[in-house]
Amino acid sequence: MATKQKTAIISEKFQSFAKNEKGIWKINAQDVHYKELNILLRELDSNGVAKVELSNIYGQRYIGTDLKTKLKIDIYGTPGNDLAAFMDGPSIEVHGNAQDCTGNTMNDGQIVIHGRAGDITGYGMRGGKMFIRDDVGYRVGIHMKEYVNDKPYMVVGGTAEDFLGEYMAGGILVVLGLTLKEGEGHKARFVGTGMHAGIIYVRGEIGNLGKEVKVMDVNEADLEQIKSLVKEYCDHFNADMDAIMKGKFVKIVPYSHRPYGRVYAY
Amino acid sequence: MNQQDLKIINPFGNDKDFAGCSIFGMMNLEGKRFGSKDPVRAITNMHERSNGLGGGFAVYGIYPQFKDYYALHIMYLSKDAKEKTDHILASNFNIIFDEEMQTKPANVINPPLLWRYFVEPKKNRPKTQTEDDCIIEAVMRINTETGQAFLFSSGKDMGVFKGVGFPEDIADFFCLEDYQGYLWSVHGRFPTNTPGWWGGAHPFNILDWTVVHNGELSSYGINRRYLEMYGYKCTLQTDTEVLAYAVDLLMRKEQLPIEIVSQILAAPFWSEIDQMEPKKRLALKTLRQTYGSLLMNGPFSVIIAHHGEMIGLTDRIKLRPMIAATRGDMLYLSSEEASIRLVSPMLDKLWTARGGEPLIGRVRSKKTVAPTEVKA
Numbered sequence: 001m002a003t004k005q006k007t008a009i010i011s012e013k014f015q016s017f018a019k020n021e022k023g024i025w026k027i028n029a030q031d032v033h034y035k036e037l038n039i040l041l042r043e044l045d046s047n048g049v050a051k052v053e054l055s056n057i058y059g060q061r062y063i064g065t066d067l068k069t070k071l072k073i074d075i076y077g078t079p080g081n082d083l084a085a086f087m088d089g090p091s092i093e094v095h096g097n098a099q100d101c102t103g104n105t106m107n108d109g110q111i112v113i114h115g116r117a118g119d120i121t122g123y124g125m126r127g128g129k130m131f132i133r134d135d136v137g138y139r140v141g142i143h144m145k146e147y148v149n150d151k152p153y154m155v156v157g158g159t160a161e162d163f164l165g166e167y168m169a170g171g172i173l174v175v176l177g178l179t180l181k182e183g184e185g186h187k188a189r190f191v192g193t194g195m196h197a198g199i200i201y202v203r204g205e206i207g208n209l210g211k212e213v214k215v216m217d218v219n220e221a222d223l224e225q226i227k228s229l230v231k232e233y234c235d236h237f238n239a240d241m242d243a244i245m246k247g248k249f250v251k252i253v254p255y256s257h258r259p260y261g262r263v264y265a266y
Numbered sequence: 267m268n269q270q271d272l273k274i275i276n277p278f279g280n281d282k283d284f285a286g287c288s289i290f291g292m293m294n295l296e297g298k299r300f301g302s303k304d305p306v307r308a309i310t311n312m313h314e315r316s317n318g319l320g321g322g323f324a325v326y327g328i329y330p331q332f333k334d335y336y337a338l339h340i341m342y343l344s345k346d347a348k349e350k351t352d353h354i355l356a357s358n359f360n361i362i363f364d365e366e367m368q369t370k371p372a373n374v375i376n377p378p379l380l381w382r383y384f385v386e387p388k389k390n391r392p393k394t395q396t397e398d399d400c401i402i403e404a405v406m407r408i409n410t411e412t413g414q415a416f417l418f419s420s421g422k423d424m425g426v427f428k429g430v431g432f433p434e435d436i437a438d439f440f441c442l443e444d445y446q447g448y449l450w451s452v453h454g455r456f457p458t459n460t461p462g463w464w465g466g467a468h469p470f471n472i473l474d475w476t477v478v479h480n481g482e483l484s485s486y487g488i489n490r491r492y493l494e495m496y497g498y499k500c501t502l503q504t505d506t507e508v509l510a511y512a513v514d515l516l517m518r519k520e521q522l523p524i525e526i527v528s529q530i531l532a533a534p535f536w537s538e539i540d541q542m543e544p545k546k547r548l549a550l551k552t553l554r555q556t557y558g559s560l561l562m563n564g565p566f567s568v569i570i571a572h573h574g575e576m577i578g579l580t581d582r583i584k585l586r587p588m589i590a591a592t593r594g595d596m597l598y599l600s601s602e603e604a605s606i607r608l609v610s611p612m613l614d615k616l617w618t619a620r621g622g623e624p625l626i627g628r629v630r631s632k633k634t635v636a637p638t639e640v641k642a
Contacts, residue, residue: 034314059311059604078604080314097616099602100587118603118618119587137618138584161620162583187620 009047014040025049030056034080038062045071045090059099064092064109084111087128100137103130106152112236116158125152125171133237134158135179139166144198146170155233160188165252166210167194174229176244177204192252196259200252201226203244209252212259218249286586287468287480288312288433288454291569291599292609293576297629298595299327299446302437308598308605309433309452315480315601319462320455321436322428324469324476325447326573329423335362335384336401339419339426340408341464342379347414354411358404359385372439374431378464382425398473398518402497405472409501416465416502421474424573428453428467436467448629449576451569453478457504465502470510472498474572477513479506480601481566481586492559506568512560513570524570524577524624530557532582532622569599574629584621591616597627 010018018027018040025044029037037060044052045067054063057077064073064084071090078096085104097115105124112131119137122130127150135158142163144152152171158179165173177186185205192200193210201222209215218226226249234241290308294300305323329337338355342348355361367380387400395403401420408417419426424447427440433454437443453468459482460466469476483489483505490500490508496519498511509531516527530553539550554561565585570577578599580588591598591606591613598606603616619625 057604058608059602061314078607080602080604097603099604118589119584138621161618 009049010040010043014043018044023051025052027052027054028056029054029060029077030058032060034060034062038065041067041071041073045069057096064090067109084109098132103128103154106130107150114237119161122152122154122173125154126150127152129232130154131233131236132156132158136160139163141168141171141173141200142166144168144171144173146198153229155229157233157237157239159186162189162191163193164188164191165195165198165200165213166190166192167196168192168198168200168254169196170198172199172201172225172229174201174226174233175203176230176233177202177247178239178244180204192254194259195252195254196257197254201249202252203247203249206250206252212256213252213254215250215252218251222251223249286315286601287456288315288601288605289452289478289480289567289569289588289599290601290605291449291451291478291571291576291578291597293449293571293597293627293629294595295597295627295630296595297327297448297574299448301446302442302450304609305450305452306434306437306442308600308609309454311605311608312454312600312602313432313434315456316432316454317456318432318435319430319457320428320453320467321431321433322426322453322455322467322469322478323433323437323440323442324419324424324426324449324451324471324478324571325442325445326424326449326474326571327447328425328445329384332362332384333423335386336397336420336422337425338383338385338417339367340381340383340415340417342381343414343416344412345379347412348379348381350412351408351415351417354404354408355383355385358391358400359383359387361385368441368444369439370441372431373435374429374439376464377429377439401473402514406497406499410499418465419471421471421476421573424474424476426469426471426476428469429464430462430467449571451476451478451571451576458482460504463503466504468504468506469571470502470504470506472510472514473518475510475514475518476571477506477510477568479509479566479568481568481581482564483508483562483566484564485562488559489562505564509562509566509568509570512562516557516560517572524575524626526553528579528622528624529553530560531562532579533561534582534622567601576627578619578625579623580619580621582622588625589616589618590625599625599627 051072053074055076059080061080062082063079064087067090068088073092075094081100082104083102087109088107089109091110094113098113098117100118102121103125107127109128116134117132117136121140125144138161155174189208191209192213362384364383367382387397405417468478486505493511500507516522567580567586567588592615593610593613600606
C-alpha cells in the first residue's frame with residue numbers, strides 16, 4: 001500500500017491537467033482555482049519535484065505560497081495578487097507581468113519577472129531576491145525588512161511610482177531607470193516615507209523624497225553591492241552591464257532608525 | 267436608524283468585512299455594440315474580490331428602439347410602493363412603454379419586483395426646468411417618498427442592472443446575454459461599511475452617468491451635505507452614491523471637463539500646489555476653495571461612464587488598483603490585468619495612471635454612437 005502511494009505523486013483529481021514530461025511537470029491552469037493549484041504545487045513540492053511549468057495562468061492568487069524546497073516554477077500568463085506570498089525557497093520565473101503584492105512576506109527564494117509588476121511589490125519581504133525587468137507600481141518595497149543574515153534584495157529595471165520604499169525597515173532596493181527617456185528623471189514622489197533602515201539605490205535623478213530620508217553619494221562598498229546585483233539582473237534579462245554601470249547612482253537612506261521614537265515617547 | 271431597521275434592510279449581516287471590490291470597464295471606441303460574454307468573463311475572473319453581496323452592470327447603447335426616451339429601472343420592495351410610484355410617474359411623464367424587467371431564476375438573494383419604463387417629461391412643467399432636471403426631481407422624490415421604491419437607472423439608451431449576488435449571477439438573473447452595448451462597466455461588491463442590499467449594489471446612476479467604485483469614501487458625510495444643497499438626496503446607504511451625484515453636478519450641470527473634475531475629486535496636496543507655477547497654483551487653490559466639500563477622501567478606484575465616454579480615476583495616493591489597456595478599437599479598465607488578458611490575450615498598450623490622474627476613453631466620433639446605425 002505504501003509503495004503504491006509513492007508512485008502516485010499527485011492526487012487523482014489533478015491528473016487531467018498536470019503531466020510529467022521528461023521530469024518537468026506541465027500544468028494547464030486554465031479554469032483551475034487558485035486553491036486547487038496551490039494544493040497541487042504543495043504536493044509536487046513535498047515530493048521533491050524539481051521543475052514545474054504553469055500555462056494559461058489568469059490571475060490565480062498566492063502561486064508558490066508556503067513552498068519550502070528549491071522547486072523551479074515557470075509561469076506563462078498573468079499570475080494574480082500575492083504571488084509567492086510567504087514563499088521559503090523556490091525560484092519563480094514569470095513570463096509576463098505580475099499584478100499587485102508580489103513576494104508578500106517572502107522568506108527565501110527568487111522571483112524573476114519578464115515584464116512589469118504592480119503595486120506593493122515586495123510587501124514585507126524578509127529574504128530572497130526579486131528581479132523585475134520593467135516598471136513597478138506604487139509602494140514598492142513597503143516594509144521590507146532584514147534580521148541578522150536574512151536580507152531581501154530587489155532590482156527594478158524600469159522606474160517606480162510613488163512611495164517607493166515606504167516604511168522600509170531593511171534590505172536592498174535598486175531602481176535602474178532603464179525605461180526612462182534620455183534626460184528624464186524618476187517621477188516617484190514621497191520616496192522612503194517612514195523609512196528607518198535598509199538602502200535604496202537609484203540610477204538617475206530622483207527628487208521628491210519623504211522627510212525621513214536623505215540622498216547620499218555611493219561609495220566603493222555601495223558600488224560593489226550594486227554591481228553584483230546588476231550583474232544578476234543582466235544575466236536574467238540579457239541586458240548590457242557596462243551601459244547600466246555608466247549611469248550615476250545615488251543612495252537613499254534614513255536619517256534615523258527610530259524616526260517616530262520621540263512622537264510616541266513624549 | 268435603530269438596530270431593528272438595519273436588520274430589516276440588511277438581512278445579510280452588518281459586520282465589517284475586509285477585502286476589495288472588483289471593477290471592470292470595456293468600451294468600443296468606434297461605438298460598435300457587443301454582448302455580455304467578455305465583460306461577464308472578465309468580472310468572473312475576479313470572483314475573489316467580491317463576496318456575493320452585490321454585483322452590477324451599466325450598459326450603454328442597449329435601447330435603440332427607445333433611444334429618445336428616458337429608460338427608468340425601478341426596484342419595488344412592496345406592491346404598495348409601485349402604486350404610489352406609478353402615480354408620481356403618470357402625473358409627470360408620458361409613459362411610452364412599461365413592463366416588468368426580464369429576469370430568470372438565478373443564484374441571487376431575495377430579488378425585489380423590478381420594473382422598466384420608457385418615459386418623456388410632460389410639456390406642462392415650469393419653463394426653467396429642463397427634461398434632465400425633471401428626471402432628477404423624480405428620482406429624488408421616488409427614492410425618498412416611500413422608502414420601498416428605488417429608481418436606480420434613469421438615462422436614455424442605457425441601463426443599470428444590479429442586485430445582491432455575484433456579478434455573474436446578476437448577469438444571469440437579468441438575462442444580460444440578450445443585450446448589446448458599446449460600453450460595459452461592471453462591479454463585483456465586497457461591502458465593508460454599509461449593508462449589502464439591492465439598492466446598494468453598484469453601479470450608481472443618475473441620468474446617463476454611472477459610477478462603479480472600489481474603496482471607501484471617508485468623506486461621505488461632508489460630500490452628502492454639500493450635495494443636499496443642490497437637491498441631491500442620498501438614500502442608498504452607500505458611500506459611492508455621492509460620487510455619482512458629484513459627477514452629475516460638476517460634469518453635466520456645471521459642464522466642467524474631467525481634467526478639472528479629477529482635480530476636485532482627487533485634489534493635489536497643498537504641498538504640491540505650493541510648488542506649482544503661480545497661474546496653476548491660483549487655479550488649483552480656487553478649485554480647492556470652491557469645491558473643498560467635494561474632495562473624495564479615502565481610498566478609491568472608480569470607473570465613471572456616460573454616453574461616449576469612460577473614465578478611470580483613483581485617489582491621489584492610489585490606494586486601490588486600476589490598470590488600462592487597448593487592443594484595436596477596444597479600451598479596457600480593470601482592477602486586475604489578468605481579467606483584461608483573459609478576454610484579450612494580445613494587447614496594443616497596457617498602462618497605469620498616477621493616483622488622481624484620469625484615464626479617459628472617448629468614442630472617436632459621437633456620430634457612431636447613434637445606436638440605430640449599428641447592427642446588433
